[in-house]
Amino acid sequence: MNSKPVALVTGANKGIGLQIAKDLASHGFTVLVGSRDLAKGEVAAKSVADDARAIQLDVADQDSISAAADCVRKEFGRLDVLVNNAGISHAGAPGRPLEEIARSGLLPNVSLNEVRTVWETNVFGVIAVTQAMLPLLREAPAARIVNVASGGGSLAWNSDPNNPHRYMFGNYSASKVAVNAVTLGFAFSLEAEGIKVNSADPGFTATDLNDHQGTGTVEEGAREAVRLALLGPDGPTGTFSNSDGPVAW
Ligand code: NAP
Numbered sequence: 001m002n003s004k005p006v007a008l009v010t011g012a013n014k015g016i017g018l019q020i021a022k023d024l025a026s027h028g029f030t031v032l033v034g035s036r037d038l039a040k041g042e043v044a045a046k047s048v049a050d051d052a053r054a055i056q057l058d059v060a061d062q063d064s065i066s067a068a069a070d071c072v073r074k075e076f077g078r079l080d081v082l083v084n085n086a087g088i089s090h091a092g093a094p095g096r097p098l099e100e101i102a103r104s105g106l107l108p109n110v111s112l113n114e115v116r117t118v119w120e121t122n123v124f125g126v127i128a129v130t131q132a133m134l135p136l137l138r139e140a141p142a143a144r145i146v147n148v149a150s151g152g153g154s155l156a157w158n159s160d161p162n163n164p165h166r167y168m169f170g171n172y173s174a175s176k177v178a179v180n181a182v183t184l185g186f187a188f189s190l191e192a193e194g195i196k197v198n199s200a201d202p203g204f205t206a207t208d209l210n211d212h213q214g215t216g217t218v219e220e221g222a223r224e225a226v227r228l229a230l231l232g233p234d235g236p237t238g239t240f241s242n243s244d245g246p247v248a249w
Contacts, residue, residue, distance in 0.1 A: 011086030019222035025049035059125030078139035105170035156248030187238030
């Protein structure tokens with residue numbers, strides 16, 4: 001059995017997930033670098049730590065999720081931290097400008113196929129991966145689950161007519177509102193077992209997700225998810241926060 005705590009980060013082959021993986025490794029975790037393309041995960045794992053391992057994990061594919069859970073059980077027998085980071089902002093071709101992504105995801109325009117694809121990864125993927133990993137998380141002494149949500153999914157912020165970003169509130173943002181609901185659902189159900197479940201808002205971060213229009217670095221974007229992954233026994237559960245503090249739901 002691994003003497004170090006074990007963390008799984010989904011969508012960790014690039015962007016904020018890769019940085020979360022690096023930060024957790026530097027805090028003493030053996031990190032499993034989730035990647036739907038195993039080869040990309042293997043390249044990323046080399047940049048994370050010597051003992052980091054790539055694991056094939058497509059959060060929209062139940063067979064892939066089940067195989068990943070089996071692999072973690074065989075190799076480690078438990079999971080201390082799960083970071084549900086994998087996410088997509090749209091289902092179209094990669095590299096589209098942010099304005100186009102935002103416009104095409106607005107609810108009056110977006111196709112139901114696009115809605116289903118985005119929710120399959122961003123919402124159902126979080127539920128499916130968490131359910132599959134739960135028996136392994138229960139084997140850990142103090143498991144933590146972090147769901148990477150978004151300030152774009154804050155109903156309170158977006159309800160403010162002065163919020164300059166609310167014109168972008170569409171399918172992606174709605175999926176991130178649902179992520180927060182999923183966080184609360186798991187948090188309430190697992191509270192008695194001491195498993196803490198929280199949502200992290202990385203802030204507007206320059207990654208492929210937004211055609212690198214974000215203003216923050218991945219180091220900044222990873223910070224809150226990492227803090228929540230490291231919560232001690234007195235830490236909260238069922239919260240939504242960024243590196244400045246609580247975010248209004
Ligand atoms: P990114 O650089 O595009 O990375 C997204 C990651 O998710 C990639 O590794 C991608 O893998 C993976 N992914 C997508 N679909 C997947 C699937 N079905 N199964 C497994 N992995 C999948 O974007 P990012 O900005 O780092 O996003 C990370 C998280 O932060 C997302 O949940 C996003 O919604 C959230 N977020 C980002 C921002 C921001 O400003 N960037 C703000 C708020 C929240 P591939 O390489 O295979 O595509």
